[in-house]
Amino acid sequence: MTQDHNPWLVLLAAAICVVAIGTAFHLNSRAAQASGAVRRGWTGLAGLLAGGGIWATHFIAMLAYQPDLAMGYDPLGTVLSLVLAAAALTGAFALTNSLAGRWAAPLAGGAAGLGIAIMHFVGMTALRLSADLIWRPGYVAASLAAAAGLAALAFFVAKAKTKKGRGRWRWLASSGIFVAAIVALHFTAMTAVVVVPNGAKAMAGQIIDRGGLAVIVAGFSMLMLGAALALLWVEGRSQVATLLGLRTSLDGLTSGLAIFDRQDRLVVWNRPFTEIARAAGAEPEAGQTMAELLSQAGTRTDGPVKQALADVRHTAVDREAQWPDGRWMRVQANPTADGGPVLIISDITAQREHADALAAARDAAIAASRAKSEFLANMSHEIRTPLNGVLAVADLLAQDSLNPNQQELVGIIRSSGDTLNRLLSDILDLARVETGRMETASEAFPLGETVRSVAGLFETKAKEKGLTFALDLPAGMERLVTGDPMRLKQILGNLLSNAVKFTEVGSVRLTVRDTESGVRFRVLDTGLGFDAQTRARLFQRFEQADSSVTRQFGGSGLGLSISQELVRLLGGTLDCRSQPGMGSAFTLVLPLPDAEADAGAPDADQEVSDAPSGLSVLVVDDHPTNRRVLELLLGGAGCEVTCADDGQAGLEAWRSGRFDVVLMDMQMPVLDGLAATRAIRAEELARNLPRTPVIMVSANALAEHLAASQAAGADNHISKPIAAAELFAALEVLTGPQAERRVA
Numbered sequence: 001m002t003q004d005h006n007p008w009l010v011l012l013a014a015a016i017c018v019v020a021i022g023t024a025f026h027l028n029s030r031a032a033q034a035s036g037a038v039r040r041g042w043t044g045l046a047g048l049l050a051g052g053g054i055w056a057t058h059f060i061a062m063l064a065y066q067p068d069l070a071m072g073y074d075p076l077g078t079v080l081s082l083v084l085a086a087a088a089l090t091g092a093f094a095l096t097n098s099l100a101g102r103w104a105a106p107l108a109g110g111a112a113g114l115g116i117a118i119m120h121f122v123g124m125t126a127l128r129l130s131a132d133l134i135w136r137p138g139y140v141a142a143s144l145a146a147a148a149g150l151a152a153l154a155f156f157v158a159k160a161k162t163k164k165g166r167g168r169w170r171w172l173a174s175s176g177i178f179v180a181a182i183v184a185l186h187f188t189a190m191t192a193v194v195v196v197p198n199g200a201k202a203m204a205g206q207i208i209d210r211g212g213l214a215v216i217v218a219g220f221s222m223l224m225l226g227a228a229l230a231l232l233w234v235e236g237r238s239q240v241a242t243l244l245g246l247r248t249s250l251d252g253l254t255s256g257l258a259i260f261d262r263q264d265r266l267v268v269w270n271r272p273f274t275e276i277a278r279a280a281g282a283e284p285e286a287g288q289t290m291a292e293l294l295s296q297a298g299t300r301t302d303g304p305v306k307q308a309l310a311d312v313r314h315t316a317v318d319r320e321a322q323w324p325d326g327r328w329m330r331v332q333a334n335p336t337a338d339g340g341p342v343l344i345i346s347d348i349t350a351q352r353e354h355a356d357a358l359a360a361a362r363d364a365a366i367a368a369s370r371a372k373s374e375f376l377a378n379m380s381h382e383i384r385t386p387l388n389g390v391l392a393v394a395d396l397l398a399q400d401s402l403n404p405n406q407q408e409l410v411g412i413i414r415s416s417g418d419t420l421n422r423l424l425s426d427i428l429d430l431a432r433v434e435t436g437r438m439e440t441a442s443e444a445f446p447l448g449e450t451v452r453s454v455a456g457l458f459e460t461k462a463k464e465k466g467l468t469f470a471l472d473l474p475a476g477m478e479r480l481v482t483g484d485p486m487r488l489k490q491i492l493g494n495l496l497s498n499a500v501k502f503t504e505v506g507s508v509r510l511t512v513r514d515t516e517s518g519v520r521f522r523v524l525d526t527g528l529g530f531d532a533q534t535r536a537r538l539f540q541r542f543e544q545a546d547s548s549v550t551r552q553f554g555g556s557g558l559g560l561s562i563s564q565e566l567v568r569l570l571g572g573t574l575d576c577r578s579q580p581g582m583g584s585a586f587t588l589v590l591p592l593p594d595a596e597a598d599a600g601a602p603d604a605d606q607e608v609s610d611a612p613s614g615l616s617v618l619v620v621d622d623h624p625t626n627r628r629v630l631e632l633l634l635g636g637a638g639c640e641v642t643c644a645d646d647g648q649a650g651l652e653a654w655r656s657g658r659f660d661v662v663l664m665d666m667q668m669p670v671l672d673g674l675a676a677t678r679a680i681r682a683e684e685l686a687r688n689l690p691r692t693p694v695i696m697v698s699a700n701a702l703a704e705h706l707a708a709s710q711a712a713g714a715d716n717h718i719s720k721p722i723a724a725a726e727l728f729a730a731l732e733v734l735t736g737p738q739a740e741r742r743v744a
Contacts, residue, residue, distance in 0.1 A: 006063075009060055009061070009063055010061060012060055013056075013057045013058075013060035013061045014057070014179075014183070016053060016056050016057055016060065017053055017054070017056075017057040017179050017182055017183070018175070018176075018179050019053070020049055020050060020052065020053020020054075020056070020057075021050055021053055021054075021175050021178050021179050021182070022172070022175040023049055024046045024047070024049040024050035024053065024089070024093075025046070025050075025158060025174055025175045025178070027042050027045050027046040027049065028042065028043065028046040028093045028096070028097070028158075029158070030042045031043045031046060031093065031097055032096075032097050039097065043090060043093045043094050043097060044090055046089075046090070046093050047086055047087070047089040047090025047091070047092070047093050047094075048086045048089075048090065050086075050089040050093070050178075051082065051084075051085035051086030051087070051088065051089040051090070051115065051119070052082065052085070052086060054085050054089070054115070054116055054119055054182055055081060055082040055085050055086075055119055055123070057182060057186070058081070058119060058120055058123050058186060059073075059078070059123065061186055061190075062123070062127070071127070071128065071129055072127075072128040073126050073127060073128060074125075074126040074127075074128060075126075076126070077122060077123065077125050077126025078123065078126045078216075080122055080126075081118075081119045081120075081122040081123040081126065082119070084115070084118045084119055084122055085115055085116070085118070085119035087115070088111060088112065088114060088115020088116075088118060088119070089112060089115050091111050091115075092108045092109070092111040092112035092115060092151075092155070093108070095107050095108040095111055096108035096155050096158065104155070105152050105153075105155045105156035106152045108151075108152070108155040109148060109149070109150075109151040109152025109153065109154065109155045109156070110148050110151070110152065112147075112151040112154075112155065112178070112181070113144065113147035113148030113149070113150075113151040113152070113181065113185070114148070116147045116151070116181065116182055116185050117143070117144050117147055117185060117189075120143075120185060120186060120189050121189070124189075124193070129195065130197065130198060131195050131196055131197045131198050132195075132196040132198050133193050133194070133195060133196075134193070134194040134196060135192055135193055135194075136191075136192045136193075136194065137192075138192075139188055139189070139191050139192030140189065140192045142188050142192075143184070143185045143186075143188035143189040143192060144185070146181065146184035146185060146188055147181050147182070147184060147185035149181075150177055150178070150180050150181030150184060151178060151181045153177050154174045154175075154177035154178035154181060155174070157170060157173050157174040157177060158170065158174035247270075250268070250269075250270035250271075251270050251271040251272075253270055253272060254272065254346070254347070255272060255344050255345060255346040255347075256269070256270065256272040256273030256274075256275070256276040256277070256343075256344065256345040256346070257269065257270050257272070257273055257342070257343070257344050257345075258270075258273045258284070258342075258343045258345075259340065259341075259342050259343075260289075260290060260340040260341050260342075260343070261340040262340045263289075263340075264289045264290050264291070264340070265286075265287045265288065265289055265340075266284055266285065266286060266287065266288045266289070266290075266293070267286070267340070269284050272345075273343075273345065276329070276345050276347075277293065279325055279327075281296060282294075282296035283296065290341075316333065316334045316335070317331055317332060317333045317334075318330070318331075318332050319331050320348065320352075326349075327347055327349045328347070328348050328349045328352045329345055329346065329347060329348065330345070330346045330348045331343070331344075331345055332344045332345075332346070382699070383420075383699075386625065387417060387420060387421060387720070387721045388625070388626055388629060388699070388720040388721035388722055389625040389626065389628075389629055390413065390417045390721070391414065391417040391418070391421070391721040391722075391723075392629040392632070392633060392721065392722055392724070393629065393632075394410050394413040394414045394417060395414070395633075395723075395724050396632050396633065396636070397410045397413075398410050398411075398414065399636075417721065421721055440484045440487055440566070440569050440570055441484045441486065441487075442482055442483065442484065443482065443483075443484070443485070444480050444481070444482055444595035444596070445480065445481065445483065445485040445595075446478070446479070446480055447477050447478070447479055447480070447481045447512075447519070447592065448473055448477045448478040448479070450485050450488060450489060451471070451473055451477065451492070451510070451512055451521075452471070452473065453489070454489050454492045454493055454496065455469075455471045455473075455492075455496070455510055457493070458493070458496040458497065458499075458500055458508070459471070461500050462500050462508050465500065465503075465504070466505075467500065467503055467505075467506065467507055467508055468506070468507035468508070469507070469508050469509075470507065470508075470509045470510070471509075471510050472509065472510065472511040472512065473510075473512050474512070474513070476514065477512050477519075479594060480594065480595040480596070481519070481592040481593065481594055481595055482592065482593050482594070482595040483570065483590065483591075483592045484570060487566050487569075487570060488590065490562075490563070490566065491563045491566055491567065491574075491588060492510070492521060492523075492588070494560065494562070494563045495521075495523040495563070495586050495588065496508065496510065496523060498560070498586075499523050499524075499525035499527065499584070499586075500525075502525070502527040502528050502584075503525045503526055503527030503528075503583075504527065504528075505526065506525070506526025506527070506583070507525070507526055508523070508524070508525045508526075509523070509524045509525070510522070510523055511524070515589065517573075517589050517591070518572060518589050518590050518591040518592055519589070519590055519591075519592045520587060520588070520589045521587070521588040521589075521590075522585060522586070522587050522588075523585070523586045523588075524583065524584070524585045525583050525584055525585075526582075526583040527583055527584060528580070528581070528584075529578040529579050529580045529581055529582050529583050529584055530578050530580060530584065531578075531579070531580050535576060535577075535578065538560060538576065567588065567590070570590055570591075571590070571591050572588065572589050572590035572591060573587075573588075573589045574586070574587070574588050574589075575587050612637065612639070612728065612731045612732050612735060613637055613638030613639065614638055614639070614640075615634075615639045615640070615660040615661060615731065615735055616639070616640045616642070616657075616658065616659045616660045616661075617630075617634050617639050617640065617641050617642070617659065617660065617661050617662075617663060618642050618643075618644065618650065618653055618654060618657070618659040618661070618662045618663070619631065619634075619641055619642065619643045619644070619663045620643075620644045620645075620646075620647060620649070620650030620653075620662065620663065620664045620665055620668070620673065620676065621643070621645070621663075621665040621668070621697070622645050622646050622665060622667075622668040622669060623665070624645075626665065626697075626720070627643045627645070629722070630663060630697075630722075631643065633722070633724055633727065637728065642657065642659070646668045646669050646670040646671060647664075647668050647670060647671030647672055647673055647675060647676035648670045648671040648676070649670075650662070650664065650671075650676055651671065651676050651679050651680065654680055654692065655683070659692060660692075660693070660735050661692070661693045661694070661695065661731060661734060661735055662680070662692055662693070662694045662695070663695050663697045664676060664677055664694055664695070664696050664697065664714065665696075665697060665698055666696055666698035666700050666705065666708075666709065667698065667699070667700060673696060673698065673712075674708055674709070674712040675712075677694050677696070677709075677712040677713050677714055678712050678713060680692065680694065680713070681712075681713035693715045693716075693734035693735065694713065694714045694715055695714065695715060695716045695717070695718060695730055695731075695734070696709040696712075696714040696716070696717045696718070697718050697720065697722065697727075698717070698718075698719065698720060699719070699720040700719075705717070715734055716730050716733075716734065718730060
């Protein structure tokens, strides 16, 4: 170029370019974070501002160009260059926001470089001089390459990922590179032109002189800068409003929150944090470090709290500590990406008190449950002990020659005792259900024999009331199955007992069938029946049909509730249907898979002798009635009986004699039955003595008592009140031919 540029105008052009491009890139970053119409709006504003900035830069630079020639500008070309620049830059920003991958920056940069070039060269065509312009192709190509390359680099930097907190540097860098692209194109392109004066060339048509152009460019620049400043002001106000809203939200939190920067300086905190800090003796201020806060707190903050606050600068923290004023605080913190921690301090005093109250309530409930279990165990022992005497003596009396009146009286005693014993068992089962300790077994047993034994008991009772009793048991039921025979008897016993109890006229029928779901037991009667409302509460505890039925027939109302729980534990179903005055039908379905026959198990039809004779039996029991009952039962069977009134006396008697079996009570003074049994087993092992069978005969009948007996070394456990048949069967197993198969 043969003419110099006015440096002040060049600086003005550069300033306008920097402000316009910087603002445009900032607006485009907002567009990248938006979508839809909002994105398009921000992209259009960014493109207009960038295109206008380039246009103003070009023409101010042209005003700085001072050839000694007459100059003017064509209005149409001047306006067209502005429109083309704005359109090209809008397209470039749209490309960089919509494209991803390695080609996004080159394409957007190419579009932007093309827009700069189009604006420049269209603007140059609008120049009117009394001279000829000659272009040097090399410089033109260099200007295009410089514009496209630097623009592509600017868009690449703008889209590059940076660490959190470094977005401002990325924005400044991309804006600066794009300004360099504009400057490079302008001055390289101006170097590419050679001005050859031609006095004969006239400037025809409507032209804008230098003064008019200066006014237009100055006005447009002011308008553009004003719009940019207005946008920034609106954005700043929006940020202030957002921060105020955030401040209001933070102050509404119940926990104290504080944010520190990487230099450990307090940046943001809320009102609860201020209150918590003041309670510790500190006053939060902007720029204050964690160390300064802790120093202000001094001795009013105890060691664990201070350590928790100190540790948040280095690692994640979640601790609980008691504040000096007695409150419990939870200190939580996590380091942020830029290195500063976010600290949350919550008052958990109420939660701690609630948790302590729940723990106390839980402990009280456990203690109450334990006390109830102990009470039930004691009551079981205390009730079963005299009941044992009642039933055993009644059994002994029934074996004597009695007149009909005496037989009836004995029958009443036995029936009343059985009822009381059953009620006691129901209450104990209820306790097991409530404590979750109801247990079931799984063993092989003869299905047909088990059903007949239950049915036979209630057939007699049904006939006593004048009812017809029928058992429909197909031949296919005569097989071994796997399940819990005791619980099956208990459930069927409850159902048959209710059927007989609530049927005054007609019949009771028990049918057994195989189904896909298991074995189905159905108890049908022609009794009172019940309606749908009664059915809904029939399986609840202490429920019967109504109060009048309770008064007429008695009962605790526990049988069906316990049966339902047992059926659930056994994996089956129990349901019923009925209509008032038309009888009832209860259906029980249990999974009872077939079991393989056990050659070592006694056959169901094998008879066991009524009473083994000639045995030497040691009876250890602290209750004289129980000792006398066993003496009568065993003595009548031809056994030699020796008695001891506590565990220690029983142990001494065992040491001094040779007994075929020991009947040991569990709960006794001086030495209880469990300790005495363990002592017997220990001495047998130490002295290499043969094992003496021990049967625990106790009123303690809960599952844990049976387990304790087994753990102590007892061979069997018989619950009081004692049934003579059960006792004799146990003696036969332990001392008769089956004893050889007994597992020691």
